Each structure stands twice: as structure tokens, then as C-alpha cells.
Amino acid sequence: MGNRGSIVRLVCGLVCILAPFTAWAAGGQGAGGHASPVILLLLELVVILLAAKLGGDVMVRMRQPEVLGELLIGIVLGNLILLGIPTFSFLRQDEMLAVLSELGVVLLLFEVGLHTTLPDMMKVGVSALLVAILGVIAPFFLGWGVSSFFSPESDRLVHVYLGATLTATSVGITARVLTDLHRLHTSEAKIILGAAVIDDVLGLMVLAAVGGVIAAAEMGTAVNVGAVAGVLGRSLGFLIIVVGVGRLLMPGYFRLMVRLHSQGVLLVSSLVLCFGLAYLAGVVGLAPIVGAFTAGLILEPHHYQDLAAKHQHTSLEELLAPLVTIMVPIFFVTMGARVTLEDFTRVELLGFAASLTIAAIIGKQICGLGVREPGLDRIAVGLGMIPRGEVGLIFASIGASMMLHGKPLIDSATYGAVVIMVVLTTLVTPPLITWRFRKLGATTAHVTDG
Amino acid sequence: MGNRGSIVRLVCGLVCILAPFTAWAAGGQGAGGHASPVILLLLELVVILLAAKLGGDVMVRMRQPEVLGELLIGIVLGNLILLGIPTFSFLRQDEMLAVLSELGVVLLLFEVGLHTTLPDMMKVGVSALLVAILGVIAPFFLGWGVSSFFSPESDRLVHVYLGATLTATSVGITARVLTDLHRLHTSEAKIILGAAVIDDVLGLMVLAAVGGVIAAAEMGTAVNVGAVAGVLGRSLGFLIIVVGVGRLLMPGYFRLMVRLHSQGVLLVSSLVLCFGLAYLAGVVGLAPIVGAFTAGLILEPHHYQDLAAKHQHTSLEELLAPLVTIMVPIFFVTMGARVTLEDFTRVELLGFAASLTIAAIIGKQICGLGVREPGLDRIAVGLGMIPRGEVGLIFASIGASMMLHGKPLIDSATYGAVVIMVVLTTLVTPPLITWRFRKLGATTAHVTDG
Secondary structure, three states: OOOOOHHHHHHHHHHHHHHHHHHHHHHHHHHHHOHHHHHHHHHHHHHHHHHHHHHHHHHHHOOOHHHHHHHHHHHHHHHHHHHHOHHHOOOHHHHHHHHHHHHHHHHHHHHHHHHHHHHHHHHHHHHHHHOOOHHHHHHHHHHHHHHHHHOOOOOOHHHHHHHOOOOOOOOOHHHHHHHOOOOOOHHHHHHHHHHHHHHHHHHHHHHHHHHHHHHHHHHHOOOOOOHHHHHHHHHHHHHHHHHHHHHHHHHHHHHHOOOOOOOOHHHHHHHHOOOOOOHHHHHHHHHHHHHHHHHHOOOOHHHHHHHHHHHHOOOOHHHHHHHHHHHHHHHHHHHHHHHHHHHHHHHHHHHHHHHHHHHHHHHHHHHHHOOOOOOHHHHHHHHHOOOOHHHHHHHHHHHHHOOOOOOOOHHHHHHHHHHHHHHHHHHHEEEEEHHHHHHHHHHHOOOOOO | OOOOHHHHHHHHHHHHHHHHHHHHHHHHHOOOOOOOOOHHHHHHHHHHHHHHHHHHHHHHOOOHHHHHHHHHHHHHHHHHHHHHHHOHHHHHHHHHHHHHHHHHHHHHHHHHOOOOHHHHHHHHHHHHHHHHHHHHHHHHHHHHHHHHHOOOOOOOOOHHHHHHHOOOOOOOHHHHHHHOOOOOOOOOHHHHHHHHHHHHHHHHHHHHHHHHHHHHHHHOEEEEEEHHHHHHHHHHHHHHHHHHHHHHHHHHHHHHHHHOOOOOHHHHHHHHHHHHHHHHHHHHHHOOOHHHHHHHHHHOOOHHHHHEEEOOOOOOOHHHHHHHHHHHHHHHHHHHHHOOOOHHHHHHHHHHHHHHHHHHHHHHHHHHHOOOOOOOOOHHHHOOOOOOOHHHHHHHHHHOOOOOOOOOOOOOHHHHHHHHHHHHHHHHHEEEEEEEHHHHHHOOOOOOOO
16 A cells, blocks of 8 residues: 555645535525535535545654644644645634634643643642742743843833743643553653643733733833732642642432433533533633543543443443544644744744744743652643643634733734744644654553554 | 422422522633633533433323423423513523534534445435425425415415425434434435435525525526526536445445554544545535535445444444433534524414414325335335424524515514424324324334334
8 A cells, every 4th residue: 555645645636636526615605495504514415525634644654653643744734725725724724613713722721631630630639830930930940031032122021021932731632642642540641741730820820910910011010919919829720729629529429310311321421521620620710621631630430330220331431432533633633723834934034933832842842840749741741731722722812812002012023932842832732742652652661553 | 209390300400409509600710820612511411411311211101202291301401581581591592502512413414324234225216206396396386385375465476485495304303213213224214314414404405495586586687597407416516426436435435444553443434434525514504414415325334333342332423422422412402492482472372373383284194195106105104204403593584584575585473383283293202203204113023112
């Protein structure tokens, strides 16, 4: 089987087959009685699912995690518009797909949380906390330094804000790579996941604090310490209440649910928990995936064993797998498609972007020093913390909308450099983690290779 | 366990708990860095899933199919706005939920199609065809008669159009009830499903023909026979090509898919088929669910046995079940929520609406006479064809947008009566089918009670 040209053949094939159909669907509706927005979405899902499996297939043959293939094929399809082929621009623009993709990553983190127990997590809690704190401090000052070097004329607050955008960790990619590699059970994986959750809280605080300082500077008032403390209080409160109290409520919740005579109650009651906590996390300002992860974390098999026995299910993971299979690739393919390769052609940015990327990577390598347990691999932990993903972009776009002395805090060039940094940190992570965990796997006995 | 008040307690509880949160989410976003449209959707899914399981639970205790509970709780929640509680109006308005619910019914019909084989279907093909044809002719003339009786002053074309709106069959409800009752394998079920597919083709033709006649009358031109023939050609062509040629392509399709090394290929390749044919059905003007059903119909276990063996899956149905569990209730709860109880208070309409409903029910009972096989239950088949669902509403709203002599073809009063007819035919079907199939089940040996 010749696999080298698979991606090329796939892309050409998809374009040739689909271009006329999408044109027909977009223009030719209304002849029948059933025109509806779902019709185009059906086609889009077909494209995404096929593309994801083909991209994943190529990467598996190259002994890389599937998610890298999903990202790369997304980048290819999303950027075909540069060659005058707009067939796949829905991957960037469709609001519906964007929401489905977010549901996908919520399900992914819930599944990852289910594979992790709270006691396991507590065991590495100190390390996770130190990794998270170092992982905020180191990139912050490195980013500040890079910014002052490349634009010494800018206000100091610009450097501070750019430092802040480097602090975020986007755990989706790492979680997926560890899942693809069957390495979720390692202590390194648990430290990464725990640190990423804490990092989201710290990132919120940094954003609130820096934003407060900038707003105060702009308006000439004092910093609103109460507002910053409020953000901290709400997000920490959420985590403490969920992990502390929520866990105690699980047996009662499932005792109520087991009384329901309807079908599929095990899956529904778990997803209600997942979606409910993801929603609450969003309400307090955390990422919904943090809520979904904690939902998985506090949910243990013994909570729902009666429910599973009643409905003759072996495990919740088995019920979730089909949902994850379908929804998660939507997230990674559209994430890839949103990469704008045009940004990489702005030569004047490349030095700045490269330095920012190196600062981002080194900053998270330093955080590996927070690992306290002897024998654990600090490099693996540091690599897992590298991706900035959408969190860095959200920081940057908030910065672009803030004004300082009549100019946007993050100007278009800086924003472009941040985009390049986000793309590079996202793409280097899967091969790096794969390399490092494979190396570890070769020296430890308990790891199974999938 | 006191179950009588469950629905009431549930509704009150949901309102009290959720009202402050939805207000918070709608107004209070933007404090954190993660505001996104997915956050509200998460809450909406929590509400829908909980409501569906609680509604289903009450119905199971009353020995009724769960789907009736989902519809009823949807009606309750959607109409709480009449009591000044707008908390649940998202069930009617959220475009995203509407699309998810359509994906849900697509998955349902795919699953139903998987339970049916093409040879089984062919065995009852003549009956299905006769049932479908009678099921169009009888309601058409009955509807025409009711319309001329209640508004003798209207143009004859109005009567013709109203007759046409009674011809449609919405198979989603019946398919779901038969699934809930574990009766999909009966010959009666197969006749109903086959007739519903043919009915969708006939309904398209009737709509095109009547629409063409009205447009010609309005513009004073001749009827465009070519356009009507085109609708027929495209939709019949789709079915013939899919069932005739598509089936032959299945082994090759799965031979290609089995070469992919990515995970979840069995589920993905089946859903690609389902979504792809649902999309193509939509493009030719048929309902997407007709495409999804035919996808399930042509797909047989021996096509994908190599793929299932490779990935250690026992059956495709098992992989689909979690998706169906989560997605299908969204369809029925939102369908219930879209019922506007205000329409039932327009006393002047009730006589017209009641007559229309009776015509709709009797018309589909007559079609039971098309069943040729001795020993089969004609009443069960006729009952299964009763629901008009969204198809009748689509016909009526197209009529409302057509002008005849400067007035809308379907005026607001007639539209209200059609809405009432659709609601009543939808709600009477689950208990009637349950009653009839239970009665049949008691006299035949091969039926298992779930």
C-alpha cells in the first residue's frame, strides 16, 4: 500500500467530489420541502470525519499520535483557500461546527478525568501546584523580556500583557496525545493534568490582575483589587466546592438516578454531571473543559456500579467512547483549519514570533523543575505543558480589544506573532511528547503500548 | 415511591434551580476569559437530558413508550412562558438545538434502518407501496372535503392545498415508539417504514404538483409539467440509485475503510454513510431522515464484519446506542416544546381543527387496506401512519407564504388548525400504537417484550 501520497490524494479527491455538491447545496436549496441548516452540516461532518480518519491513519503509520494528523489535515483543508479553493472555508466560519467542536473537547476532558482518580491526583498535588506556578512565572518574565527586546519603544504594560499571554496552558492537545499513546495512567500525565487545571485558575488571575492594572493606568484610577480577588475567589471556590463537596454528593446523586426507569440513564446522568460542571466552570470564568475534567475526576466507578448493573453496562468509558470518537476530531480538525498560513509569510514578524515561541517552550521547560517525586521525568512534564492553543489566542484577542493611550494594547503585528507562537507550540507538542513518553515507556515495565 | 407528582416536582425544581443561572449566564458573561456560545448550550443540554429521562420514567411506569414522556415534558416546559416563566423558551428558539435535534432524528432513522434488511423490506414492498398510495389519496380528498365544508367561500385551490398538507407522514414518532416497544422486527413495522419512505416521495410530488398548479393559476400560465417531473425524477432517482447501486458498493467501501489504521473507523465509516446519504436526500428535496433510513437499510452486518473484528467491536448497533441515547431526546423534547398551547384556546378554530384531525386519522386508517399479506394487522399499520409531525407543518408554512389573488393561500386561522391537527396526530399515536402492538404481541409468539 503506497501511503506517502495518501494526504495529497485525499485532499484532491475531497475537493473534486465535494466542490460541486457544496455549491449545489448552498445555491440550489428550496426546490423540495425539507431545506434546513442541518443539510449542509451533514456534509461538513462527512468531510471532517473522513479527513480526520485519513489524517490519523497517515500519522499512525508514521508512529505519531492521530491528533497530529487531524491538526495537519485541518491546516491543509483550511488553507486551500490560499490556492483559490474556498470549498473548505466552512471549517473556519461555521458557528455550528465551532460549538460542536467545543462540545467535543469537553467530552475529551471528561473522559480523561474519568481515567484519573482524585487520590491519584492528590498524590502528585504538590508537584502539580509547583509546576503550575513555575509554569506561569517563567513564561511571564521570558515573554516580558522578548517583548522589551523587540519593541523597546512600547509601554511597559504591553510587555507585561504579552508575558501574560505566554502563561496559559491549553491541555486539550496534551490530553489527547496521552490518550492516543495510552499514557494517561502515568504520574507524569497526572502532574500535567493537575497543573493545567491550576494553570487555568492562575491564568484567570493574571488576566484579571494585568487587565485591572491596565484599565487603572488608562483611566488614571487605582487598581480595583476587589475585582481581582473576586475572580480568584469564584474560580477557586468552584474547584474547592466541586472537589470537596461535589464528590460527597455523588453516591446520593446516583441513588436518585438509579430509580429512573428510562433507558440510557447511566450515560445521561454522567453527561448531565459533565455538562453541568462544564457550564458552571464557564459561569465562574474558567474554561468549560476544566469543569468537565473535574466532573470526570470526582466520578468513580463505585458511584455508578448499581446503575451500570441495572442496565447491564460494563463501563461508562465504553458508553462514552462512541461520542468521543465522533465529537473530538471535530475539535482538532477545525482547530487546524483555523491556522492562517498567511501569517507565516509576514517575514518582518518571524524573528519576533520565533523568539516568542522559544520563550514559550523554555518557560514551560523550567516548570518541569517543580516535579518533586524522584524518578519522574521532568522533561516529559515540561513538554506536556507547552501547548498554548486557544487559551493564548483568547488572551491575545482580549488584549487587541483593550486600548492604552489611544492604541490597541496588542497591535496587529504582535497578534500575528502570538498566532504563530500558538500554532508552533501546538504542532511541536505531539511529536515531542510521543518521543519522550516512548523513551520512558522503554524503561518502565507497567506501560502498555497501544 | 410517589410518582404521580414527579413531573410537577421536576418542573418546579428545574425552574427554581435554573432560572437564576440562565439569567446569570445570559447577562453576566465576559468576566472571565472563556465566554463562548457553548456555555449556554451546555446548560440547555443538561435541562433537556434530565427532562427527557424524567418524562420517560413517568411514562415507563404507566406502561407507555418513553417518547410520549419526552413530548409531554417538552410541551410543559415550552409553554411555561404562558405562566410568565420564560426560562425554557430556548427550547423553541435556539437554532443550535434545532440542528442538534435534526441530527438526532437522522441518527434514529439510521438505527431503525439498520434493524431492517432490504430483502425483508422487499417482501412487504407491494403492501408498502399500496399503503403509501392509499395514504396519500384518502387524506387528500378528506382534507379537501373538510376545507370546503368549513370555508365554502374559499377558492378551490385552497381546499386542494389543505388536502395536500394531510398527505404527509412523519415517521420519526412511529419509528421511536416501535423502538421503545421492541417491535421493529414485525412485518407491520416494516410496512409502515417502507410506506413512510414512499410517502415522502409522493408528498414531494403532490407539493410540487399543487404548488405548480397554484403558481400557474396565479400567473395565468400553463402548469410547468417539467418541473413536477423533475422533482419526481430526482427523488425516485436517489432512492433507486442508493438501493440498487449503493448496496453493491458497500463491500468495496468497507474494504477501503478496513485499511485505515485510525481508531473508531467502524463507527465513523457508518456515520459517513448515514450523514452522506441524509445530505444527498436533502439535496434532492427529500427529508434527510429518508436518506439516513436508506443508509441503514443497505448496510448489513456482513459488510463490516472484517472492520468490526479488527477493532474488536461486537456490533455497530452497540456503538450507535450512546449517540442515539443522547441525541434523540433532543429532537422529541424540542418538538414538544414547539407546541404552542395558545392555539388550542382559539375556540373558533376548534371545530375546524377537530374535523381536520379526524380526517387525518381516518385517511390513514383507510390506507391500512393496502396491506396484502394475510394475518397482518391493518389497524396497526394505519395507526403507525397517523403522525403528521413537522412534515405537515412544513407544507402548511409553505402554503402560508404562497399568494393567491393577493391573499396568503393558507391564512392564519387555517394554519392554526393545521398546527392543532399536527399536535393531536403526534400525541395520539404513541398510546394507540402501544395498545395495538401489545394486543398483537399477546397473540403472536415471536415477539419479545422489553
